[in-house]
Amino acid sequence: MKPPTNLRILVIEDDLRMVELLRTGLREHGHTIVTVTTAEQGQQLVDTDNFDAIILDIGLPGRSGYTIAQHLRTRPNRPAIVMLTALSQEDQVVCGLDAGADDYLTKPFSFLELLARIGSAAHRARVAATDEFCFGPFRLDIRSRRLLCNRVEVHITRGEYLLLRSLALDRGNVLTRRQLMHAVWGTTIVSHGALDTLVNTLREKLHAKQPGLISTARGVGYSLVEDADL
DSSP: OOOOOSOEEEEEOSOHHHHHHHHHHHHHTTOEEEEESSHHHHHHHHHHSOOSEEEEOSSOSSSOTHHHHHHHTTOTTOOEEEEEESOOOHHHHHHHHHHTOSEEEESSOOHHHHHHHHHHHHHHHHHHTSSEEEETTEEEETTTTEEEETTEEEOOOHHHHHHHHHHHHTTTSOEEHHHHHHHHHTTOOOOHHHHHHHHHHHHHHHHTTSTTOEEEETTTEEEEOOGGGO
């Protein structure tokens, strides 16, 4: 997957030095940037304008950045949200993702990593509006939550569906265990072993029809491979 270019990005950040850094760097990579310094200004803009992605700080004057994510959480075709904040505790990361963020990056950060995360989140947001994903002989129907192989249904559990949908949304990219666990179980605490078991049961069902669809990145997570990799 090539990262999207020419994105329209809203930056909601009250540190003016950080605003200038983001504005300069993102424009150099071909993106259009709009900046505001408060959650109130940001909410007004997301209600009246269209953006592909939002870079969102949490510690803003007045209301926190969480309010923006919560405001957009259930909106169809909403922009991708990448939280960029100094808050790095695990419970703070979980809170941000649960509020509706698509990704979470802590300061200080690598600008190249930020670009990659924005591109990945924007790509997922674009494809999330589709009704189905096709890979190998399979078709994952989002409306009915059914997995079909050559038009024959393959039974999958709710957890397997949520796992496969998450992998399909970001196909070709490795998703970390934390990302996948949040996609399947939300804020419920589960072990890495529970995720590995779920991946293995799903992999067995896919492997029976098309081997090698789910790839393991040791120590990191999993990915659904591109057709070219099969």
